[in-house]
Amino acid sequence: MIAEAGLAALWLAAALAALQFVLMLVALRSGADVRRAMRSIAVVQGVLTLIAFAALLTVFALSDMSVALVFENSNSAKPFIYKVAGAWGNHEGSMLMWVTILAIAGAFVALLAHRTSERTTVAALGAQAVLALGFYAFLLIASNPFARLWPAPPDGQGLNPLLQDPGLAFHPPTLYLGYVGLSVAFSFAVGALLTGEVDSRLARAMRPWVLGAWVLLTLGITAGSYWAYYELGWGGYWFWDPVENASLMPWLAATALLHSINVLAARGALKAWTMMLAVIAFSMSMVGTFLVRSGILTSVHAFAIDPERGTFLLALLAIYVGAAFALFAIRAPALKEGAPFELVSREAGLVINNLLLSVILGIVFVGTLYPLFVEAVSGEKISVGAPYFDAVAGPLALLLALLVGIGPLLAWRRERRPVLKRLKVPALLGISMLAITIVAWPGMHILPRLGLTVAAYLAAASIVPLIGRNPLRAPLATWGMVVAHFGIAVALVGMAANAAFTSETLAVAQPGEILNVGPWSVQLAGVTPTAGKNWTAIEAELRASDGPRLVTLNPESRYYPDPPTETNESAIRTFWNGQLYTVVGKQDPSGAWQLRLWWKPFVTLIWAGGALIAIGGALALLGRLWRLVWRRRTPAQGWRRERYA
């Protein structure tokens, strides 16, 4: 009954989306005022999808095995939180979550869009409805989450134990919220291209969505990276796996969009480019979803491979992105570029930022899809891995980080002051760091060495925009920018330190034996069997000491009977200057245990930096929303108000 109610709500929502689209066509043709009708439709559609999603959560929470999806992905022995999280730990459930978030975002656009003209708002809502309609069709035709099984089986088939982790509960929803935020930017761009009203008002309406999406994507990628780091037990934080790249590409596009949209908001320039980026950012989310869900590329993320679903998603991708690109090709000549700017100006700085980000995006995109093209053309099988990405994207990312220090100091339109003078101290710090690394670690690889250099410079340079003014009176958006740029420096230190200073020990040890890793000596005190609710494990007791500090770590090697899977639960201890990372493996015939130990100096800074970048974005978003709420009645008066953007 609950499942059927959910399905009915989904059908109704789909019908409303179709109606919303038709209304847009009518309104654009006849000029009729349909905004109020559209607003109600969008809101009711959001509520209906919420009902459908609540129905799915309920059948998972109740372990209703007569629902095929619950049977396939849950088990009554699972902890309650993972039963509920199991609702979106699978294809159908995650797609339902996706349309739910999409529809709710549509409702908020309808309620909050006061900045754009009525025509553009209606066109954007229509575009959002078409997007939703495609995904409703996908759910209802190709992946019904509410399909029943008769007779109901006694118990379910469990869930991949790798996914029995709090990370699962938050990682996909965070990324989806990010993707959906980009879909709103996409709809605004399509709407504005339809009406021809690409202006700073549009940019201000889009900006909170882009900022919000970008914050969530940043958090999602950071959390996903940490999850892979501690759950997979490989000790790495980024593997250039296709599924990771699938989340990185929209982030890169969104980062570029985030910066170019400020130019459009403040100066009315870069119109065509910003619209293109808005389309590309969402396209990259769709490409990502397609790559992940179709199983077209080989990846460590094992999702079910289903050609029918792949075809469906690809058709949606082709229709939406194709239509948007075609619309762009037709409408771009009509866009009049805004105020001109000189070679040394904030605008030019942001153009360079966009170019670098786009090239990095291109590198990741090509690297991810290149094996596919090579096989299509020559039949040869190749794989593209970390050496390519590190070597090609790494130097560009460092160059970008170098320029991040300069861009915010430039004035709009033209810069006549000697800006580089303000960067004396940061430059000095960078050069000192370079000298220190050359003297202290002459054998260090070039990328980590430059990484530390740029990080030292950027950590100081990112704060310069707050110097020479009262920091408390600086707008929140400026604070956000400073925090985010500082976060880049922090993450860079973590990555470089991890690359340069990690020590690893892989050995078999008899109980009582002592191993060394970095400054630590680690004793295998003993190994004992243990058990959880749905797993059994052996647990090692490791006593680690580096002189003053003495800690005990308990890594586990777990066995889940249903489905039969072995996982390594690493034990990680965090200190101010790094992490001790330990994994226990199998026992060899002589009774010794495989142990893998890492000492990773300052590795936590990678995720701390990611979090700072997201916090910076959130501060900027708060600043923008604050203005939106308090100054709604007085529409912004041009670029002067946007000086600190």
Added chain:
Amino acid sequence: MSRAVRFAPLALLVLIIAALVWRLATPADTNVHSTLEGKPVPVFSLAPILPDKPGLDSSDLATGQPHLLNIFASWCVPCVTEVKVLETLKGHGVRVEGIAVRDRAADLADFLAQNGDPYERIGSDPQSQVQISLGSSGVPESFVVDGKGVIRYQQIGAIDAADVPMILSRLEQAR
């Protein structure tokens, strides 16, 4: 903005979609194929390991009839279940030949007594030399060899009950 620039994204998209459609239509083959398929079995001569069972020469495989050459060992756990499937194949008239890898006579005799003995001949490969020359990296593995001694198919891992029709048709094709 020139026409070419405006339509470039669309053209690029068409190209990418075409490649993706191609991949969806012809899913990647993730199976490992032996490069020895279509080539004759390397020449070898293996001594017997059991007193009552002859050893195995490469010439024993080129008798005009197809053979199933099984690489196994008494210490290999999956081989225990596989040997029962091989018995079924033997019941269908298949000639099964064995290469015992790094094995001991007493262990092998126990293994065959407990689990069944489908083998016509068993050659002993104490240093895995023949196994390596066949391009086999583990146990169990099996080769379908045609009447002229040419390898037609390599199975990596155990043959299970579900594989029986496939193996029988491969042997039929090798006739």
